[in-house]
Amino acid sequence: MTTPTPPAPAGPPGSAEIEQQLKAFFTSRSLPTVGTDFDGRSDYGPFIAVGIPSGGIFTGAEQPKTPEEAAMFGGTAGVAYDICYHQACDTITNVNATALDVNSDAIADSVARYAFNTRNLPDREAALTARAAVRAATGSSAS
Numbered sequence: 001m002t003t004p005t006p007p008a009p010a011g012p013p014g015s016a017e018i019e020q021q022l023k024a025f026f027t028s029r030s031l032p033t034v035g036t037d038f039d040g041r042s043d044y045g046p047f048i049a050v051g052i053p054s055g056g057i058f059t060g061a062e063q064p065k066t067p068e069e070a071a072m073f074g075g076t077a078g079v080a081y082d083i084c085y086h087q088a089c090d091t092i093t094n095v096n097a098t099a100l101d102v103n104s105d106a107i108a109d110s111v112a113r114y115a116f117n118t119r120n121l122p123d124r125e126a127a128l129t130a131r132a133a134v135r136a137a138t139g140s141s142a143s
Helices: 015-028 045-049 067-073 097-116 124-138
Strands: none
Touching: 015 097
């Protein structure tokens, strides 16, 4: 029996709102989603390290699908979402054009919404306070 991994800490203030916006995009198109923790495996790491709100779309990578995920997304339980992830076959020739299109639309939707309306994100003072707390905790002098 394996011990469950504890959830990763939440992202900086505003991250939950970004996640909810992305989830709303997929829900509005009747597309299923599964949340994921900030586990340090992606490009968001440096942003959350200095208190910048972050959110994203995790598309599975090398993780095998559970039976429930295979039922939601298609594919085969126990087989990785992307069998070519970080392998020699991980090239432009095996891009899932549908996933690329939908995920690009989701990102564009969120970027456009926050470009015109930031009221759901924390104010600048809250972000600066979060950033200062991270610097204090890590001993970093990055601004």
